[in-house]
Amino acid sequence: MADENTAPEENTPESEAPETSQPESSTAESPPKQIFLISYPKVVFLYPTLIAAVVAGFYMLASGHAGPGVDGARTDQFVALAFLGILGINTVVLSFDFPRATSLTLFFFFAALGLGAIMLFHSKPDLVPMLGTVLDWLSPWANAQFYFLFAVVLGVIFLFVSISVQFDYWEVRPNELLHHHGILSDLERFSAPDLRVDKEINDVFEYLLLKSGRLILHPSNERRAIVLENVFFINKKERALTRMLGAVQVQVRSDS
Numbered sequence: 361m362a363d364e365n366t367a368p369e370e371n372t373p374e375s376e377a378p379e380t381s382q383p384e385s386s387t388a389e390s391p392p393k394q395i396f397l398i399s400y401p402k403v404v405f406l407y408p409t410l411i412a413a414v415v416a417g418f419y420m421l422a423s424g425h426a427g428p429g430v431d432g433a434r435t436d437q438f439v440a441l442a443f444l445g446i447l448g449i450n451t452v453v454l455s456f457d458f459p460r461a462t463s464l465t466l467f468f469f470f471a472a473l474g475l476g477a478i479m480l481f482h483s484k485p486d487l488v489p490m491l492g493t494v495l496d497w498l499s500p501w502a503n504a505q506f507y508f509l510f511a512v513v514l515g516v517i518f519l520f521v522s523i524s525v526q527f528d529y530w531e532v533r534p535n536e537l538l539h540h541h542g543i544l545s546d547l548e549r550f551s552a553p554d555l556r557v558d559k560e561i562n563d564v565f566e567y568l569l570l571k572s573g574r575l576i577l578h579p580s581n582e583r584r585a586i587v588l589e590n591v592f593f594i595n596k597k598e599r600a601l602t603r604m605l606g607a608v609q610v611q612v613r614s615d616s
Contacts, residue, residue, distance in 0.1 A: 391603040397530040397575060399588040403517060405454055405569050410514045412446040417507030440500040443507070445475040453565045530577075530588065534604055537579055537586075554580035555605060559598045571595065 416439050423436065449471050458467065527545075531538040537550040556578040561567050573594035577586040591597060 391534075391606070392600050393533070395532040395597065395600050395604065397532065397588055397591055397597065398525050399528075399530075400525060400572070400590040400592065401521060402454055402566075402590060404521060404590070405566055406450055406514060407518070408569070409447050409450045410511055410518070412443050413507045413511040413514070416440075416443045416502075417504045417511065420502075420504035420507060436501055437499050440502050441475070443502075444500060445471070453563075457563045458565050459562055530586075532601060532604065537577065550579040551581045552579070552605075556580075557598065557601050557605070559594060561594065566590065567594075 419439055420436065449468075453467070527543055528541045531540060532555070533552060535552055537552045537555060539548040539550070540546075541548075558576040558578070559573060560576065561573040566572050570590075571593045572590045575588045575591050575594065575597065577588070579586070
């Protein structure tokens with residue numbers, strides 16, 4: 361016989377306990393509604409040369425040297441050699457692809473070694489008299505106006521490039537792929553739910569400069585692939601496309 365003074369136990373089933381966990385959908389990042397893809401020409405990768413020209417121009421203004429024959433002209437020649445070296449490296453890397461980091465490292469190593477040797481023999485021509493004589497004949501010099509004019513010309517090219525890409529770009533939406541082009545904003549439409557996207561990084565140097573690469577779009581109703589060169593921040597764009605297209609696939613499967 362049970363004790364009458366014993367209090368009855370309260371029934372608290374586990375099913376009635378409050379849940380504290382949040383649904384996964386609230387913490388997951390929502391896919392973007394639209395993604396813009398812009399293909400840039402390779403001239404945009406010359407911005408290190410533009411920066412070097414501006415820095416050299418301000419140095420020449422601060423130094424106040426009137427010409428190559430005055431005191432301190434050797435330092436001005438070093439500035440000119442450094443500017444030409446940056447321009448040469450930037451142009452070579454722009455002309456050829458460096459698909460691996462090893463080739464890029466070797467290129468920079470030999471370029472820095474050659475530029476350092478030229479500056480060393482310029483400052484100390486007695487180390488190798490014959491080579492010092494040849495290098496002493498190579499005495500480039502430029503004033504501040506040259507550097508600033510070079511920067512202005514390159515800057516104007518960049519400005520026209522930034523304007524031109526406003527009339528030729530791609531827009532990815534969950535259900536369609538749009539190509540905006542022309543001054544009158546002509547429009548082409550492609551089907552996007554079955555869109556396949558490939559990413560390629562063929563040049564390590566270009567990726568280091570602007571995180572750029574190549575995107576290849578394969579619309580389901582098109583036989584030809586759409587190739588977009590030099591897309592900035594390509595990894596970020598690829599992740600956004602994956603979220604958007606993945607969300608579309610999940611929605612289609614859930615409705616079927």
